[in-house]
Amino acid sequence: QVTLRDSGPALVKPTQTLTLTCTFSGFSLSTNGMYINWIRQAPGKALEWLALIGWDDTRYYNPSLKTRVTISKDTSNNQVVLTVTNMDPVDTGTYYCAWARESFSSFDIWGQGTLVTVSP
């Protein structure tokens, strides 16, 4: 059974860097066709995709956030880390990690979400 748990700070200040961790079980990110994505959702707004990392270290980023976002993986510890620099109040929202297999954009399993508020 695949499970994902996303974690990180509930509150960050403007200009700070946000670091989120996705800890997963039930699969290995070194297995062919496995991907972990990060997606966020501002309060009352639509889903916004941020980044993905694959079993072969493939990485893609949302073009509008590419200069601020970095995704990395620790395969031995079953974790994926997302960092977002220079946080702003407009970055407030719920951040989800999600698992995809054999596809970049079919998210079978989602983490529970971490609500991040950006405020002084």
Added chain:
Amino acid sequence: QSLLTQPPSMSAAPGQRISISCSGRTSNIETNFVSWYQQFPGTAPRFLIYDDDKRPSDIPDRFSGSKSGTSATLDINLLQTEDEATYYCGTWDSTLRSVVFGGGTKLTVL
């Protein structure tokens, strides 16, 4: 503004059928598989449809997906009150090299 266009809201009565549209471009919907997600307030999205028209094993067959050209559709038959949720379409965009989502459709079952 989302790259995939969905109607912001729709409503229908229990027992009816509804079709939610998702309109995009050649670089996304026409050339890549579409997925659909269901989201209730305060919860993570749920995987409904993948590869345009396939259902995960735990999704009832009242839900179905289809695609034609640059548009995709989610159909829900025999609507139930528990289907009241927001529905999102998503796919890969080959030009942007990124995942794109629709703006979401809030479905009211009344």
